[in-house]
Amino acid sequence: MTEAALPEPTPEQAALFVRVRRMMLIAGLTTALAISAVLIAIGYRLFRTEGSANAPDIAAIMPKGGRIISTAVAGDRLVVTIDVGGTVEIRTFDAHTLKAAGSLRFVNEP
Numbered sequence: 001m002t003e004a005a006l007p008e009p010t011p012e013q014a015a016l017f018v019r020v021r022r023m024m025l026i027a028g029l030t031t032a033l034a035i036s037a038v039l040i041a042i043g044y045r046l047f048r049t050e051g052s053a054n055a056p057d058i059a060a061i062m063p064k065g066g067r068i069i070s071t072a073v074a075g076d077r078l079v080v081t082i083d084v085g086g087t088v089e090i091r092t093f094d095a096h097t098l099k100a101a102g103s104l105r106f107v108n109e110p
Contacts (some may be wrong), residue, residue: 058098058099060080060091060093060100062082063082063084063089065084065085066082066083066084066085066089067082067083068080068081068082069081069082069083069088073095074092075095076094076095076096077092077093077094077095077101078092078093078094078095078098079091079092080092080093086108087105087106087107087108088105088106089103089104089105089106090103090104090105090106091103091104
């Protein structure tokens with residue numbers, strides 16, 4: 001059997017092979033760096049703890065005769081609008097801990 005004889009590359013071809021290998025190495029390292037950055041970002045988002053894992057059970061006391069008109073979320077706050085006998089009150093709670101953050105009562109002038 002005869003083997004196909006491969007001619008030796010010329011010096012220009014050898015230089016071209018070296019440059020192509022170097023460019024492939026740079027592209028491979030850049031891709032590996034990008035993939036590792038994405039995996040680190042995903043891992044950080046999954047494993048950081050901000051209290052979202054265990055939601056606390058809280059009972060908020062409503063005024064007698066009060067009823068909830070609306071609820072909303074504004075940033076890190078839970079906003080509850082309550083009607084108490086014609087008086088409107090807005091109560092805000094921290095969305096992560098459900099602790100009271102403040103209240104605002106609207107009353108009519110006498």
